[in-house]
Amino acid sequence: MRLARSLQQRGGTFALFEARHRLGGRVLSAKSRSGLALDLGPTWFWPETQPLLTGLITELGLSHFAQHDGGTVLHLKEADKAAEPVNGPPIHQGARRLAGGMSRLIEALARKLPPTAIHLGHELMRIVDCGSHVRLIFATETESVAIEAKRAVLALPPRLLIDHVGFFPALDDATFEAMRNAETWMAAQAKVVIAYDQAHWRDKGQSGNAFVSHEQAVIGEIYDACDEGGDRAALGGFLAFPPDLREAFNVGLPMLMDSQMVQLFGAALDGGEQHYQDWATERFTCSALDRTTPRGEHSEIANPMLRRALWDGRLHLGGAETASHAAGYLEGAVNAARRIERALARAATEPPAGRIAAIGEEVSGNAASLAWFGSWVAAQRDAAFDDYRQRLNRSLATQQREQLTQLAALGAMEQVFAAALQVLDALTFDMRDVAVERGRSALMPEIQKPFRDVMQSLLDDAIAYNRTSCALSNFPFEHKPSKDYVQAILRDIAAAWQEFSLAANRLLLAKGDALRQPTSVSS
Structure with missing residues (x-):
């Protein structure tokens, strides 16, 4: 409901479906x-x-x-x-x-929403990725209802999705396993x-x-x-x-x-x-697994696999158990709503991940090129985490035992930096009026800026993933990294960022030098 309210405030079009005949869920x-x-x-x-x-x-x-x-x-x-x-x-x-x-909170949020946007007694049975949109199939007391939408947000506990909802195509194994391991708080x-x-x-x-x-x-x-x-x-x-x-x-x-x-x-x-x-x-509220599995130690940080946009951004998991902070609590529900709100806002401006070819012809002007580059960097969050996970799993498969998180996180960020240099090289910049002071291009602060969020996001996701990973439970230093270990990882990534910054600055200066070279004409 918090996400629905933000969409309402921004003038967005939405519909809210609730399986019960009342709003609020566990409230x-x-x-x-x-x-x-x-x-x-x-x-x-x-x-x-x-x-x-x-x-x-x-x-x-x-x-x-x-x-x-x-x-x-x-x-x-x-x-x-x-x-x-x-x-x-x-x-x-x-x-x-x-x-x-606490129901006053639900009542106050509901009053802000148009009554025609709220549909009670609609139990989600299936969701289908149709390429350009998603189709949701609901069961009511009297009929089956099909709804089509550009994007869907499933704001219920992940384990309930496993019990009640069919996904077509099926979700990947890593996401399914993260959903299965996400205990529904107090269920x-x-x-x-x-x-x-x-x-x-x-x-x-x-x-x-x-x-x-x-x-x-x-x-x-x-x-x-x-x-x-x-x-x-x-x-x-x-x-x-x-x-x-x-x-x-x-x-x-x-x-x-x-x-x-x-x-x-x-x-x-x-x-x-x-x-x-x-x-x-x-x-x-309570899945079959929640009812039969003994309650374990509650983690307030959910597996980051649950925070990934699925089906090219058309599907988001938004229950309280997906939150990066206070997972399972009402605070976690608001945290998840804000995450998806930002993701939906980015979706309108982000370029497709990994698209580099011919962008020099499509994007012109320094402001436009910098904006495109910033959006591209922001879009690398999921790719960087995927790369981290793959590197970590390869290390575990080869029985490597030292610095697992450190090496995987550093390798993932180095891959992002390498791809970013290719993007910068392909973009068009007019360097004629760009100041250079002490060998540093004035464009560099804007080039560096978007990486701060990506680096912090990768580290946060890596730590959260480690804490929820059964495979790392036998590696206590990796399962719950110490403050000193995290600082060591940060220093490595900071050094790689500095190397990228120097290389990016050299690339921009070279672009400027190329523009200033006299053009020769042969007859």
Whole structure:
């Protein structure tokens, strides 16, 4: 929805399709009988570490308040004993909540969109690359609907794409594997929020935060879910039971959850108003792999293969799990939207990757040549990462064990620099009025400028790829490169960039010298 809003602001033509009969996906807020908003999906945002989401909330003018953390934290370690108070820093570390629930964010974004552009109850079944456009086939309750578009953005978890969507032609193996390995954040979890007549725990000096770690734990983590003033009271919690156990105890689960709240906070919490959501049962949230695979260590940086434009830029993966930062979180969703927004804007100006022949005849004028060159360099991001991946895989195949990332990243950037010299040589520059100071052409800053983003992008993608690569898990220095190792890689790339800059400057000076050579005429 963030991407749809940006397209709306730019005057773009778009349509938004949602499989459910509501917007928001994992964002879901219920209402208690007293009118209190109860978040059954994402609940918090952190201004210090989530600037994109915070900026969007500010832009939309949404009210928010600090998560209540003051008071005693409880820890229930044994099933037949009382909970113990624990000391420590605030549990939620500066978290804030939206007044009225996180669904207010979805509602505010939806209000900015034309109603005719939103299509609920459309489940994507197939997507076909038709060369100049894509065709999307949706299933509704009554019929199959075919839509054609210049480009498509699939803003749902990659594993759900594997479960539900057919791609024609099939995606390449590396992209498919990256999708398969992208765990859907919180997909197999369940959450309960229980409303009460008043915040009895606050009256006792308790924060509402509690942890239950014994083997029979029903709710593993609990927090205060009251409104800003605490007048309308609730506690929220994440279930400790795995999906199969929740299913087995389905009938008795409300009683078990109620009993645990009483054990923690006292008899006053008996019989609260329960609102429960098991995300593992949601077919549009939890994939088969998410449900059956034990939850691993969550990585906030997704495999960069998920951020590549597919089918010559006609298809983009845009779910929160594809983000380069805060993958899986709402911040990651906004991060992914901004990435695709920039990609769509570039698509109108970038030349086809690798096209060099005859450009001297097509592009004339220094400003036009520099702009074309900058677009060409920007278009090398994916090519550079592909080259890095191939070099890394070749090194692994030949059982090389030292400096894998360093050599692959350097080789990939050197290849880009070599191709860039060919492009510069083919471009037309009028050097007659271009200043040269201390042997350096005045055009050089513009020649060098676009490489900064490409070099940083390659390094970021290489590190993210390494962290998500099973093949590198046996190479700890490569799997999670140290700060010193990254600095060494940067120094190598910087040296190669300097060599390119010197060669590019010599090429421009030679072009100028050629223009100044007297023309001889023979009879």
